[in-house]
Amino acid sequence: MRADTRTYALRWRVMRRRLFAAGLLAVLLPLPVQADPIDAYVAARDQAIAASLAAAKAGKADDPAVQKQEEASAAELARLLSVALGPLAFEGMGPPRYSLGTFAEDAATPTRRLDGLAFANADYSTRLVVTPEAVFTAWLAARAKDDGAPRALRSGLPTAVGTAEFFQNAIAGDGGYFQPYVALPVAASPGETALAVLGLQVDEPAGTTAPNEISILRIGNGRAVVGMTMAKLTIGPIPACEAVWTPYKVKADALARMLAKEKKPSANRQDEITRLASDGTDAYRACFAREAPKQAFFTAAVKAAEAFLALARGN
Incomplete structure (x- = not known):
């Protein structure tokens, strides 16, 4: 075998070893993890x-x-x-x-x-x-x-x-x-x-x-x-819930009339009006939750x- 041929064969064997090692390394090493x-x-x-x-x-x-x-x-x-x-x-x-x-x-x-x-x-x-x-x-x-x-x-x-x-x-x-x-x-x-x-x-x-x-x-x-x-939605008055709200409204309106007559408006009375409005609204909302499923509008609301x-x- 000529010297240049032997040199070429030797180089080819070295290259094959390197390629094999690189391929094996690629298999053994984990791939880079992509960020979720x-x-x-x-x-x-x-x-x-x-x-x-x-x-x-x-x-x-x-x-x-x-x-x-x-x-x-x-x-x-x-x-x-x-x-x-x-x-x-x-x-x-x-x-x-x-x-x-x-x-x-x-x-x-x-x-x-x-x-x-x-x-x-x-x-x-x-x-x-x-x-x-x-x-x-x-x-x-x-x-x-x-x-x-x-x-x-x-x-x-x-x-x-x-x-x-x-x-x-x-x-x-x-x-x-x-x-x-x-x-x-x-x-x-x-x-x-x-x-x-x-x-x-x-x-x-x-x-x-x-x-x-x-x-x-x-x-x-x-x-x-x-x-x-x-x-x-067409939501009309719900009598049962109107009845729940009315006592709070009556009390709040009475306090508002008294407040209007005062020369020096009472902060406590104003706070009480606000509390009545809030409590009355909560009571009305609780009644609405109970009564709404019985009302004509409820099916339309679900749809x-x-x-x-x-x-x-x-x-």
């Missing part, structure tokens, strides 16, 4: 919250540079959520935005709002917040530990959805808070959790004002969706809630 999209989102969100808290503690919450950074963080978090949630489309709803307007309540308290992608129709009468189920579960557990949180928040989803606190932090807008009045027995699809309530957005005791808004919670396919929509759930399942 939800974990990546949560890590980025927590980093944004920490930065916001630090800025607030330093007295720089209103600094334009800090606000600009928070806007950039919100845009990036929306992108990460879009990756984690996958394609989303809801009929009649505009493009999503990140649901958190701020990352901190104050220098010591992270935001209590549910973080997700927020959707709304043109007149804002229908709204949705969509988030990974794992993010929703962690959020609800945190809200159940808040100071003053009602026990219902940690007593299961049906009772949690029956609280004003749930919707106030999940989706409520700036026009007051959503007060649930009565649960609506909606049908869930296989593998889905679906809950709905009929209620009213309020910023003061509502008396006998009829509820006019439906709110839902849907969990399925790894996503949680919280929604609110205006309900076109409207199921139609809203169908929308919330997406396209």
Whole structure:
């Protein structure tokens, strides 16, 4: 064998050994672990919250540079959520935005709002917040530990959805808070959790004002969706509940007449009027929950809630 041929053969044997070793090493060594999209989102969100808290503690919450950074963080978090949630489309709803307007309540308290992608129709009468189920579960557990949180928040989803606190932090807008009045027995699809309530957005005791808004919670396919929509229902007076409300109203009106006659209005009397209005509203709402299923509007309310759930399942 010629010398150049022997040299070529030797080089080929060395190369084969190296290729074999490289291939074996590739089999033996673990492949790089890809970051879970939800974990990546949560890590980025927590980093944004920490930065916001630090800025607030330093007295720089209103600094334009800090606000600009928070806007950039919100845009990036929306992108990460879009990756984690996958394609989303809801009929009649505009493009999503990140649901958190701020990352901190104050220098010591992270935001209590549910973080997700927020959707709304043109007149804002229908709204949705969509988030990974794992993010929703962690959020609800945190809200159940808040100071003053009602026990219902940690007593299961049906009772949690029956609280004003749930919707106030999940989706409520700036026009007051959503007060649930009565649960609506909606049908869930296989593998889905679906809950709905009929209620009213309020910023003061509502008396006998009829509820006019439906709110839902849907969990399925790894996503949680919280929604609110205006309900076109014809709800007339319920005599039994009017009778419950009347004694409170009579007492409050009498106190208001006395207050009007006083040259120096009594703060205690004003507080008593407010208390009567609040207690009377609570009594009326409890009566409404008992009596509503017997009323003609109830079937229409359930159908409207199921139609809203169908929308919330997406396209």
